[in-house]
Amino acid sequence: MTIAKVVVDVPASQTDRIFDYHIPERFEAAIQEGMRVTVPFGPRKIMGYVLEITDHTELEKVRDIENVLDVTPVLTSELINLGKWMSNHTLSFYISSFQVMLPQVLKAKYKKELHRLTEEELPDEINRLFDGRDYIDFEEVEKSSIKLNRIQRFIQEGLLEVDYQVDSKETKKFETVIARKGSLTNLEEAMIDLPKQATKQWEILKYFSANEIEEVNQKTLLSILKTTRASLKPLLDKGILQEYKKETYRNPYQRDYPKTTALPLTDQQQEAKDAIQAQLAKQEHEVFLLHGVTGSGKTEVYLQAIQEVIDRGEEAIVLVPEISLTPQMVERFKGRFGSYVAVLHSALSAGEKYDEWRKIQRKEVKVAVGARSAIFAPFENLGIIIIDEEHESSYKQDDHPRYHARDVAIYRAKHHHCPVVLGSATPTLESFARAKKGVYQLLSLPDRMNKAAMPEVQVIDMREELHAGNRSMFSQQLVQAMEERLRKKQQIVLFLNRRGYSTFVMCRDCGHVMECPHCDIALTYHRTQNKLKCHYCSYEESMPSVCPECSSDTIRYFGTGTQKVEEALTKLLPEARVIRMDVDTTRRKGAHEKLLTQFGNHEADILLGTQMIAKGLDFANVTLVGVLAADTMLHLPDFRAAEKTFQLLTQVSGRAGRHSLPGEVIVQSYTPEHYSIQLASTYEYEAFFQQEMQVRKTFHYPPYFYLTLITVSHPNQIKAMEVTKHIVQGLSQSLSEQSTILGPTPSPIARIKNRYRYQCVIKYKNEPKQREILKRILHYYESDIQKNDLLISIDLQPSQLM
Ligand code: ADP
Ligand code: ZN
Numbered sequence: 001m002t003i004a005k006v007v008v009d010v011p012a013s014q015t016d017r018i019f020d021y022h023i024p025e026r027f028e029a030a031i032q033e034g035m036r037v038t039v040p041f042g043p044r045k046i047m048g049y050v051l052e053i054t055d056h057t058e059l060e061k062v063r064d065i066e067n068v069l070d071v072t073p074v075l076t077s078e079l080i081n082l083g084k085w086m087s088n089h090t091l092s093f094y095i096s097s098f099q100v101m102l103p104q105v106l107k108a109k110y111k112k113e114l115h116r117l118t119e120e121e122l123p124d125e126i127n128r129l130f131d132g133r134d135y136i137d138f139e140e141v142e143k144s145s146i147k148l149n150r151i152q153r154f155i156q157e158g159l160l161e162v163d164y165q166v167d168s169k170e171t172k173k174f175e176t177v178i179a180r181k182g183s184l185t186n187l188e189e190a191m192i193d194l195p196k197q198a199t200k201q202w203e204i205l206k207y208f209s210a211n212e213i214e215e216v217n218q219k220t221l222l223s224i225l226k227t228t229r230a231s232l233k234p235l236l237d238k239g240i241l242q243e244y245k246k247e248t249y250r251n252p253y254q255r256d257y258p259k260t261t262a263l264p265l266t267d268q269q270q271e272a273k274d275a276i277q278a279q280l281a282k283q284e285h286e287v288f289l290l291h292g293v294t295g296s297g298k299t300e301v302y303l304q305a306i307q308e309v310i311d312r313g314e315e316a317i318v319l320v321p322e323i324s325l326t327p328q329m330v331e332r333f334k335g336r337f338g339s340y341v342a343v344l345h346s347a348l349s350a351g352e353k354y355d356e357w358r359k360i361q362r363k364e365v366k367v368a369v370g371a372r373s374a375i376f377a378p379f380e381n382l383g384i385i386i387i388d389e390e391h392e393s394s395y396k397q398d399d400h401p402r403y404h405a406r407d408v409a410i411y412r413a414k415h416h417h418c419p420v421v422l423g424s425a426t427p428t429l430e431s432f433a434r435a436k437k438g439v440y441q442l443l444s445l446p447d448r449m450n451k452a453a454m455p456e457v458q459v460i461d462m463r464e465e466l467h468a469g470n471r472s473m474f475s476q477q478l479v480q481a482m483e484e485r486l487r488k489k490q491q492i493v494l495f496l497n498r499r500g501y502s503t504f505v506m507c508r509d510c511g512h513v514m515e516c517p518h519c520d521i522a523l524t525y526h527r528t529q530n531k532l533k534c535h536y537c538s539y540e541e542s543m544p545s546v547c548p549e550c551s552s553d554t555i556r557y558f559g560t561g562t563q564k565v566e567e568a569l570t571k572l573l574p575e576a577r578v579i580r581m582d583v584d585t586t587r588r589k590g591a592h593e594k595l596l597t598q599f600g601n602h603e604a605d606i607l608l609g610t611q612m613i614a615k616g617l618d619f620a621n622v623t624l625v626g627v628l629a630a631d632t633m634l635h636l637p638d639f640r641a642a643e644k645t646f647q648l649l650t651q652v653s654g655r656a657g658r659h660s661l662p663g664e665v666i667v668q669s670y671t672p673e674h675y676s677i678q679l680a681s682t683y684e685y686e687a688f689f690q691q692e693m694q695v696r697k698t699f700h701y702p703p704y705f706y707l708t709l710i711t712v713s714h715p716n717q718i719k720a721m722e723v724t725k726h727i728v729q730g731l732s733q734s735l736s737e738q739s740t741i742l743g744p745t746p747s748p749i750a751r752i753k754n755r756y757r758y759q760c761v762i763k764y765k766n767e768p769k770q771r772e773i774l775k776r777i778l779h780y781y782e783s784d785i786q787k788n789d790l791l792i793s794i795d796l797q798p799s800q801l802m
């Protein structure tokens with residue numbers, strides 16, 4: 001008996017195990033490990049992944065696999081093992097770990113159908129419903145006037161059946177192709193035999209013979225020859241040409257990229273590349289930390305290391321943060337490796353993503369460039385994994401499974417005996433500490449290309465500006481510097497940090513701030529609609545004209561959004577052309593690229609934007625970068641606030657003076673004395689590292705201690721608090737003495753979507769039994785979670801404590 005071990009698509013803890021199913025004979029030849037199947041599960045039919053095929057089972061009775069959904073496996077055996085490891089590592093369900101590895105279109109959706117099981121007479125109204133068909137969409141039943149209990153009766157009698165179909169939404173795209181059937185000579189002979197008046201037919205054949213082509217897209221052919229399908233038809237009927245459907249890839253990166261070749265490396269780059277290459281030759285796993293200031297040529301090192309890997313017949317994964325997966329970045333990889341590159345980008349449609357994924361699966365590409373989830377690219381001969389900007393918090397998934405791409409990379413690289421390269425100008429304290437201890441191998445690129453100097457950074461104290469009577473959002477120095485650039489026809493990047501800084505509405509009389517009634521956070525003012533919106537739960541209301549607390553009419557929005565800066569800029573520098581880049585102006589597909597191209601072509605003087613302009617941009621003519629408020633992130637309730645501020649300021653400064661023109665950076669701040677701002681302005685990463693490590697040591701934060709964040713939420717505040725309290729008690733009894741448990745406390749965002757949120761944090765150095773203990777806790781609350789709307793989320797090594 002052949003048995004498939006299947007993980008089913010029911011994310012719940014009772015079903016979070018492997019089920020045995022019998023493989024019916026008709027599937028025996030076709031089924032393989034890593035394929036998706038449908039299986040009966042209770043009364044339903046659901047999707048599952050075959051993890052293993054064996055010939056025995058402990059069970060007396062097993063049910064049959066219902067259907068096999070794939071022709072080739074969607075999971076390799078390596079990815080199956082990775083999924084199991086990841087579930088255990090992050091405490092998530094097996095099914096979530098496998099789902100996260102695959103493109104959206106493969107994640108099945110269910111369609112409910114009503115099947116008729118009998119030829120026997122059914123009442124007229126039901127016959128009419130089926131209208132001669134064997135089965136119908138259940139929606140048709142719901143739309144009809146037939147009462148559901150009538151249907152249920154026939155289901156009980158076994159005359160009808162409800163079935164769940166897995167609708168894989170697979171959106172392969174096909175094109176109609178016209179091809180010649182015989183040889184060219186045959187075709188030319190056929191041309192001679194054509195009747196005189198069949199000029200269009202003649203032209204079609206002529207097109208094939210003159211261009212010596214085998215096949216051509218039907219639409220293209222018809223449009224070139226300005227003819228219709230009618231003239232094609234006789235040629236197909238006569239068997240001179242044939243038509244068929246051919247799968248096409250949607251190609252979002254269709255344009256040609258100028259080919260680039262390897263640059264002669266600087267000594268520093270060469271050293272880094274040699275170290276990586278030596279490891280490639282040894283076929284051993286190793287983690288490198290490539291610490292190089294912005295513009296030091298890290299990307300060129302990646303490119304040449306990848307070339308090496310391709311030459312060895314192996315494959316490469318390159319992770320870049322979503323936000324810096326800019327057209328410029330794509331161009332660098334496409335330019336070097338052309339059609340060997342698949343790009344996995346969240347801006348692609350689901351179908352486009354699926355196409356890119358399939359190129360990898362079919363081994364048509366060698367390099368996958370993408371954001372976090374590209375780490376699961378189904379390559380089988382990985383030669384290197386590169387994680388650029390390794391400090392970015394977007395490498396950590398915030399939802400199930402809460403994996404960090406760096407951990408997955410290291411897991412995969414161990415399996416493939418290949419190196420991982422982590423690159424950054426501002427590595428995480430964790431990584432740099434590991435490199436210092438020799439756990440990672442440190443590679444340094446301390447200088448910018450061509451010894452270009454890092455731009456000089458001036459920190460402006462905005463409090464002094466205020467005391468001197470300047471109430472605007474631009475300091476005197478920044479205004480002068482901008483005017484100077486405009487005169488010289490140079491360009492300016494203005495950066496507004498939106499994190500932790502909202503465009504909130506406040507009454508200047510009484511200080512009342514407009515908050516979301518469901519989330520305890522300030523509402524954001526949206527000028528175009530004159531509305532207040534909550535960014536957590538999408539609640540919205542219109543802008544009040546008087547304060548709801550004191551009826552004063554001095555209520556207005558506070559803080560600064562990009563729109564407001566844009567307005568102020570236009571007043572201040574009416575001659576300046578401004579491009580604003582934020583979520584609002586880049587929502588439409590391709591908008592991001594278009595705005596950047598415009599700025600690159602000097603169609604604007606100032607690029608004003610949020611986080612999305614902080615990284616990766618490289619414009620020769622930019623000589624001034626202004627940071628409007630540097631310390632907005634410093635006051636977030638997050639132990640990484642200083643580190644993130646340092647990283648961001650360094651990144652932003654890196655946008656200026658990347659080429660021959662020297663650059664200047666002006667940073668405006670309300671707390672300019674803070675070490676993260678001071679040391680970022682002098683580019684002293686090491687000094688920052690030392691100082692911040694002291695803080696982490698004192699307060700028992702990573703990398704000295706590990707953290708686990710447990711968040712409990714429930715519509716009832718008492719319930720959420722009681723459960724958290726109970727968890728804390730349980731933990732303090734079972735965890736070791738050296739661990740500390742903080743809490744229970746309300747979460748920094750104490751309420752989201754009317755759910756109260758409480759949290760506790762475990763700080764520990766070594767807790768080998770922690771996962772077991774946490775699993776027991778989840779198990780204990782299982783029925784509350786299932787039936788009572790309780791949510792417990794556990795984040796091992798959270799990226800933030802929110
Ligand atoms: P990073 O990735 O560290 O920010 P880049 O790889 O983008 O740095 O390099 C900065 C600039 O220097 C780019 O324009 C790049 O083309 C150029 N560059 C990199 N390596 C070399 C080299 N060996 N010779 C000449 N130019 C180089
Ligand atoms: Zn008021």
Ligand code: ZN
Pocket residue numbers: 516517518519520534535536537538539753
């Ligand atoms: Zn809200």
